[in-house]
Amino acid sequence: MxxxxxxxxxxxxxxxxxxxxxxxxxxxxxxxxxxxxxxxxxxxxxxxxxxxxxxxxxxxxxxxxxQEREAPREYLERESHYVWGRRYLLKLTEVNTAPSVELRHRALVLAIRPNADAVIKDAVLARWYRDQVRQRAATLVAEWSRTLGLDAPRVHVQHMKTKWGSCSPGRRSIRLNTELAKKPPGCLEYIVLHELVHLLEPTHNERFKALIRAFLPEWEARRRELNRLPVRHEDWDY
Structure with a gap:
């Protein structure tokens, strides 16, 4: 206890x-x-x-x-959703095939089976957001690992309630929050670099700050931007 x-x-x-x-x-x-x-x-x-x-x-x-929080998502036509910091209006399309998600101009098009409820729509979009982070993070991790002189770690992307990212130096792996796909691209880059630097310095001491500042001088501005933006509505047990 x-x-x-x-x-x-x-x-x-x-x-x-x-x-x-x-x-x-x-x-x-x-x-x-x-x-x-x-x-x-x-x-x-x-x-x-x-x-x-x-x-x-x-x-x-x-x-x-x-900090501002998003209203609960209902997944209704023309509901606002964000992708890489830009606002899109949800457009629902009924299909009898596997669901899909596509960006068209300023619309986030969700093709879904008839009568799919909000839980199913949420799951489909969550997978899509996770794929967005995974794809963009793969490039960032490879590039920053070379810059830092590191072997690229394993990358896991998942929904996280309390963190934007985490690092396990012993396992040589980092975790990234699916929600980063909703924020401006610079926020994802900041979190990727933050977690990679933890492979060199596990704590948030002065050496850690000096390292991240040397490679990304504007890191504090990006952190402020990320922490200023609305966060996902969550149901909490406490």
Missing amino acids: PSRITLGAIEADVVFKDIRNVHLTVLPPKGRVRISAPRHMALDTVRVFALSKLAWIKAQRENMVA
Whole structure:
């Protein structure tokens, strides 16, 4: 069971794992704080660490509450959807073959079987968005891996509720959020580079920041853009 510590008016869950470093996460939608810590670390030590990050935690919670969220998708005719930062109007076409998705001018054309409900439409579009990220990320990962002097890692694309991406240095793999297909292309490039740099430096220390700044000087502007854009409506269990 997670332990719990108090940081002034904020409570944080602490989970002890077989890891080397402390990982602090502020989770949407309301800013729940979760800390993963090495098993050998004392709870008081974790609390001292968290208190040193209290200003950052508060800023993250404030930004999270203020960030705009998409309305739930109903998959109706002329509903707005976004692809690589551009707005498209949904156009539904009935077919008796396998479903497909296509961009035509400013329309996102979803060809779907008659009587398909919103759950099916959501699944078809989710697969299409995942393919968009996978295809574009393959090129970016190959190019940036060469630039960084890395062997290209394995890339997984999936829906992620709380992160735009993640890196597993030990497994030489990165994960990317399907939702990145809705954001401007520069946001995907920033996340790809961010995760690749973690193969050189696992933590967000000054060396990590220096590395990413050296290769993408405007990385902070891209991060601000990504965090400013509306995020997907989610149903949460807490």
